[in-house]
Amino acid sequence: MSKLISKRSFLKGFAAAAAGAAAAPLVHAKPGAPLPQKWDREADVVILGYGGAGASAAITAKDAGADVVIFEKCPQGGGNTAVSSGGMMIPNNRERAIEYLRKTYDFANSEKDDELLTAFVDEAMKSKDFLLSLAPDQKVYIYGHAGFQSIPESDAIDKWRFRTPKGQKTRGGDM
Ligand SMILES: Cc1cc2nc3c(=O)[nH]c(=O)nc-3n(C[C@H](O)[C@H](O)[C@H](O)COP(=O)(O)OP(=O)(O)OC[C@H]3O[C@@H](n4cnc5c(N)ncnc54)[C@H](O)[C@@H]3O)c2cc1C
Known part of the structure; x- marks a missing residue:
């Protein structure tokens, strides 16, 4: 097991996982190999699982200057994220999106936490730029709006x- 060291490495690992390739910079224990009896390693941030959440958290922590170590139980990373459809809900208008989401809670008679909801919208609005900062050539496109x-x-x-x-066989291009 080892740490990942750069944004590019993270991404290559992710892409490799998504493509089903075996080679990824994510170093892991050999399948079936016994776990070490003693393993000393200190890190500022320990990530369990190299799926979308783990990779995003690891990259963000690394960019903030933290020493990061990732543990992934599978022979290759990616998790469900690597086999997902890659759809993301990204607000185009903060206030109206918050209003919409508030209404979905009301519609479902659910308890809502305004602070959490606002943080969700603020962070979701950054997600396209974040992903494109990792893969600037990737094609992204809008295919609809929020579900309700x-x-x-x-x-x-x-x-x-x-x-x-x-x-479309080739990757890249504009948005
Ligand atoms: C076919 C499909 C299509 C989907 N399409 C969409 C979509 O279009 N849009 C959308 O928003 N969502 C979609 N989803 C749901 C979405 O993929 C998941 O909600 C999301 O990927 C979860 O991300 P995650 O990082 O939490 O988990 P994962 O990506 O599953 O990553 C978890 C990682 O943790 C590892 N792990 C688990 N336990 C341990 C452990 N004990 N120690 C170490 N590692 C561990 C796993 O091996 C895995 O690599 C789809 C899901 C599927 C299956």
Whole structure:
């Protein structure tokens, strides 16, 4: 097991996992190998699981100057994220998106936490730039809006897809 050291390494590992390739910079214990009896390693941030959440957290921590170590139980990283459809809800208007999300809670008679909801919207609005900072050539495109279109302001959230569109063999290009 080892740490990952650069944004590019993270991404290559992720891409390799997504493509089903065996080689990834994520070093892991050999499948079936006994775990070490003693293992000393200190890190500022320890990440368990190299899926989307783990990779994002690791990259963010690394960018902030932290020493990061990742543990992944599978022979290659990626998790469910690597086999997902790559769809992301990204607000295009902060206030209207918050309003829409508040209404979905009301619609579902759910308890809502305004601070959490606002933080979610603020962070979600950064996600496209974050992903493109890792893969500037990747094609991303809008394919719809938030799911509950009968709820006002659903068009304040765009559905983005972050992957090569079907039938398009080459990656890259503009947005
Ligand atoms: C077919 C499919 C399509 C989907 N499409 C979409 C979509 O379009 N949009 C969307 O938002 N969501 C989609 N989802 C859901 C989305 O993929 C998941 O919600 C998301 O990937 C979860 O990310 P994660 O980082 O939490 O988990 P994962 O990506 O699953 O990563 C978890 C990682 O942790 C590792 N792990 C688990 N336990 C341990 C352990 N004890 N020690 C070390 N490592 C461990 C796993 O091996 C894995 O690599 C889809 C899911 C599937 C299956």
